[in-house]
Amino acid sequence: MDISAFVLFWAAIFTGNILLTYFLGMCSYLSISKEIESAFGLGVAVIFVLIVTSALNWLVYYYILVPFHIVYLQYIVFIIVIAAFVQFLELIIERYTPALYYSLGIFLPLITVNCAILGVGLFMIIRQYNFIQTVAFAAGSGIGWLMAILMLAGIRRKLKEKMVPVGLRGAGISLIITGIMALGFIGFSGIVQIQ
Amino acid sequence: MLIRILEDIALMSGIGVILALILVLAQRWLSNYGEVTININGKRDLTVTGGNSLLSSLSDEQIFIPSACGGRGTCGACKCQVLEGGGPILPTEKPLLTKAEMADNVRLSCQVKVKSDIKIQIPEAIFNIRRFNSVIEEIVDYTYDIKGVTFKLNEGQSIDFKAGQYVQLETKPYEKIKQKVMRAYSISSKPEIRDRIQLIIRLVPEGVCTTWVHTQLKVGDKVDFTGAYGDFYLRDTAADILFVAGGSGSAPIKSMLEHLQEVGTNRKMTYFFGARTTKDLYLDEEMRAFEEFFDDFEYVPVLSHATEAENWQGKTGYLMPYFKDAIRDPKNTEAYLCGSPGMIAAVTKSLINDYGIAEEKIYYDSFG
Amino acid sequence: MKHTPNDKKIMAKMQAGVITYSGFLGKDTRDFNQIIADDEMVLDELGKTAEEIANRLEYFQQKSFDAFEASTLVDKIYEVDTEVVRGYLPCPFMHQGVYRKSYTTITNTKSGKSFTYSALNIHLIRAHHFFEGKKSHFRLEPRELVAELF
Numbered sequence: 001m002d003i004s005a006f007v008l009f010w011a012a013i014f015t016g017n018i019l020l021t022y023f024l025g026m027c028s029y030l031s032i033s034k035e036i037e038s039a040f041g042l043g044v045a046v047i048f049v050l051i052v053t054s055a056l057n058w059l060v061y062y063y064i065l066v067p068f069h070i071v072y073l074q075y076i077v078f079i080i081v082i083a084a085f086v087q088f089l090e091l092i093i094e095r096y097t098p099a100l101y102y103s104l105g106i107f108l109p110l111i112t113v114n115c116a117i118l119g120v121g122l123f124m125i126i127r128q129y130n131f132i133q134t135v136a137f138a139a140g141s142g143i144g145w146l147m148a149i150l151m152l153a154g155i156r157r158k159l160k161e162k163m164v165p166v167g168l169r170g171a172g173i174s175l176i177i178t179g180i181m182a183l184g185f186i187g188f189s190g191i192v193q194i195q
Numbered sequence: 196m197l198i199r200i201l202e203d204i205a206l207m208s209g210i211g212v213i214l215a216l217i218l219v220l221a222q223r224w225l226s227n228y229g230e231v232t233i234n235i236n237g238k239r240d241l242t243v244t245g246g247n248s249l250l251s252s253l254s255d256e257q258i259f260i261p262s263a264c265g266g267r268g269t270c271g272a273c274k275c276q277v278l279e280g281g282g283p284i285l286p287t288e289k290p291l292l293t294k295a296e297m298a299d300n301v302r303l304s305c306q307v308k309v310k311s312d313i314k315i316q317i318p319e320a321i322f323n324i325r326r327f328n329s330v331i332e333e334i335v336d337y338t339y340d341i342k343g344v345t346f347k348l349n350e351g352q353s354i355d356f357k358a359g360q361y362v363q364l365e366t367k368p369y370e371k372i373k374q375k376v377m378r379a380y381s382i383s384s385k386p387e388i389r390d391r392i393q394l395i396i397r398l399v400p401e402g403v404c405t406t407w408v409h410t411q412l413k414v415g416d417k418v419d420f421t422g423a424y425g426d427f428y429l430r431d432t433a434a435d436i437l438f439v440a441g442g443s444g445s446a447p448i449k450s451m452l453e454h455l456q457e458v459g460t461n462r463k464m465t466y467f468f469g470a471r472t473t474k475d476l477y478l479d480e481e482m483r484a485f486e487e488f489f490d491d492f493e494y495v496p497v498l499s500h501a502t503e504a505e506n507w508q509g510k511t512g513y514l515m516p517y518f519k520d521a522i523r524d525p526k527n528t529e530a531y532l533c534g535s536p537g538m539i540a541a542v543t544k545s546l547i548n549d550y551g552i553a554e555e556k557i558y559y560d561s562f563g
Numbered sequence: 564m565k566h567t568p569n570d571k572k573i574m575a576k577m578q579a580g581v582i583t584y585s586g587f588l589g590k591d592t593r594d595f596n597q598i599i600a601d602d603e604m605v606l607d608e609l610g611k612t613a614e615e616i617a618n619r620l621e622y623f624q625q626k627s628f629d630a631f632e633a634s635t636l637v638d639k640i641y642e643v644d645t646e647v648v649r650g651y652l653p654c655p656f657m658h659q660g661v662y663r664k665s666y667t668t669i670t671n672t673k674s675g676k677s678f679t680y681s682a683l684n685i686h687l688i689r690a691h692h693f694f695e696g697k698k699s700h701f702r703l704e705p706r707e708l709v710a711e712l713f
Contacts, residue, residue, distance in 0.1 A: 038569070050449065064210065070203045077210055084214040091218075091225045097283060162604055169600070263661065270651040272660045290658075372580025379649055399648050400666065400679075401583040401700050443648075499633055535647035536663075538567065541631035562649040562664070 003193075005136035008129070011192045012140025018116050020146040020182040021189070025116030029149050030174050032107075040146070042107045047142030049089070049111050050120055051081045054138035056160040057121040058131055078121045086112045113137055151181060205461040233312040239448035244313070249275070249304040252417040259324040259421050260317065261363075265377060273304045280313030324421055327352055327362075330392060331416045337477035341443060342409060343383065345391055346418060353389040354422065356382060358429050358454040359447040359531070359560065362392070362422030366407045378404035381533070381560065382423065383446035385453035397443040427446035427533070429454065434556070435528045437521055438466040439514060439542050441534035442475070447560060448533060449478065452485055452492075463491040465521035467514050469538065473507055482488040493521070514538075514547040525551040569657070570596070576655035577696075587655055589686075589699030599692050602705055606692075608657045609709045616705065617689035619712055625666045638640045641712075650689060652683045654690055678703060678711070 228245025482494035651661035
């Protein structure tokens with residue numbers, strides 16, 4: 001594909017937001033958006049893990065899976081790589097920056113099951129991005145995800161839960177809010193083609 | 196076809212195995228801190244396996260830094276000075292340390308992880324604290340909610356303490372309670388007896404440990420505790436003594452009186468025991484025996500909620516007015532108080548302002 | 564909805580035998596966040612904030628401390644009694660600080676209704692709007708508190 005990495009980066013944040021356009025990464029998004037501090041911590045961790053695992057998975061795909069003709073195993077292999085990397089990252093953070101580990105490290109295991117991570121990895125394959133494009137796309141997706149969770153966290157903080165009908169409290173109203181935000185983001189679509 | 200499938204499976208497993216190996220090696224290398232040395236007070240060196248908290252590394256070596264929350268980082272009781280090797284201050288420590296303490300390298304030992312050689316400074320008194328294993332020898336019902344429990348130490352163990360100090364008892368999991376907790380109780384037996392101790396334990400509503408003691412413990416059960424802690428103890432002088440206690444606060448006083456009986460004394464002593472009703476009085480016989488034994492000892496129980504029906508002939512109301520008869524020379528009188536902070540505050544204020552006793556001569560063990 | 568890891572730890576701390584004998588949830592099957600939300604609805608209805616209730620409970624506790632924990636009559640109709648035992652309780656919401664084990668009982672002599680609470684309860688109400696689960700030992704019903712103590 002012949003799109004500049006720079007354009008991909010911005011497109012991944014706005015026109016093709018991984019969460020608001022593609023609805024990936026909803027689980028942790030819904031449960032951790034209760035407090036802004038935790039949401040921010042998780043978002044930053046997601047950005048970092050996204051960039052590194054996408055890069056790693058790109059390398060694994062083109063240098064191991066393709067030459068050995070086991071492309072159909074990409075789903076399993078990508079997940080294994082993501083899980084291993086997250087575990088490794090946790091060990092490093094605990095050893096060298098314990099202060100960071102205490103405020104952030106608790107979210108790392110949560111990230112392994114974030115489908116946005118696998119989603120970005122699969123998108124890069126489907127859309128046949130090269131390495132630089134992959135990294136830009138992953139960074140943009142991460143920032144887009146962070147933005148989405150911060151927005152929801154901010155809205156939830158201001159929301160008077162008591163005004164919400166009992167049946168919709170919690171997940172219900174969060175999904176409705178997300179839908180409305182997604183509607184807003186539809187306004188960005190079509191500005192740039194990234195696939 | 197089959198070959199192809201097997202090949203692919205082998206390849207994928209290969210990838211998995213390689214990643215797993217990388218992780219195992221990383222774990223070994225990153226989480227293994229090897230053996231490290233803890234230098235204490237510049238004198239003593241301990242070699243321990245790195246990676247654990249300072250508090251637990253020390254307690255594994257039989258050095259017990261006090262902790263009220265069991266190492267969870269909420270009470271701040273485990274402060275100690277870490278001169279070198281403690282790493283940066285963690286966000287979990289900051290709320291419990293003052294600026295002066297942080298400048299002085301004071302840290303929470305339950306949060307500091309021992310990852311490399313470390314130098315610390317702790318008060319000498321801590322070395323005397325040990326862990327003891329014991330068996331319940333006797334349980335006595337003193338009142339409807341107070342039991343006296345005797346713990347016989349295992350073979351070869353003996354405890355060294357001063358009358359007035361306390362121990363931390365460890366409960367065992369039972370019924371719906373899955374974890375153990377540690378709770379403090381004053382020793383009520385004399386220090387001359389070193390192979391067993393008695394604790395006076397009152398049932399507290401919702402108390403994990405007291406409920407365990409009152410409903411689960413039987414003679415023959417094994418129990419562990421650490422001690423002895425505290426700087427509430429009898430001073431060896433010739434001054435007159437005023438003992439004041441409320442409720443289960445009588446335990447350390449009993450220990451002090453038994454100790455004085457053992458070593459002999461002719462100090463003038465008066466013991467004011469504050470209780471609510473006659474149902475809360477106990478150890479009366481022991482106190483009368485002390486009155487017979489000592490040259491000059493008087494036991495004065497004072498009830499605050501005595502009802503008509505009980506027909507109580509003794510003193511009632513606040514304790515303070517009755518001190519008058521017990522104090523003959525305020526300059527030569529010491530006071531030992533054990534009980535709730537409110538009682539201690541009231542009594543201390545009265546002793547200083549109304550009776551002229553010096554603040555340094557008033558020793559207390561406050562519950563809260 | 565999934566719990567954050569923090570919420571899971573708080574739930575664990577509220578179970579029986581961890582901090583207190585029967586825990587903070589009693590026989591309630593609701594999540595503690597739900598308990599807080601439901602009680603907040605009741606408070607809204609009654610027109611009182613949790614802070615006001617906590618301040619009032621603290622007012623009585625302070626009067627009792629002023630009388631050095633002897634039984635005392637406050638505002639002519641409330642009999643207040645406090646008992647303090649040794650030790651400290653941490654807050655199940657896992658922030659720093661421990662609370663004295665002081666148990667205050669207020670009896671409204673006119674209606675005969677009695678409430679018992681600890682220093683920790685005052686903090687739980689003020690900082691977390693948490694009145695404990697139904698049938699828990701120290702559960703305080705906001706409706707009753709407002710009716711009897713104000």
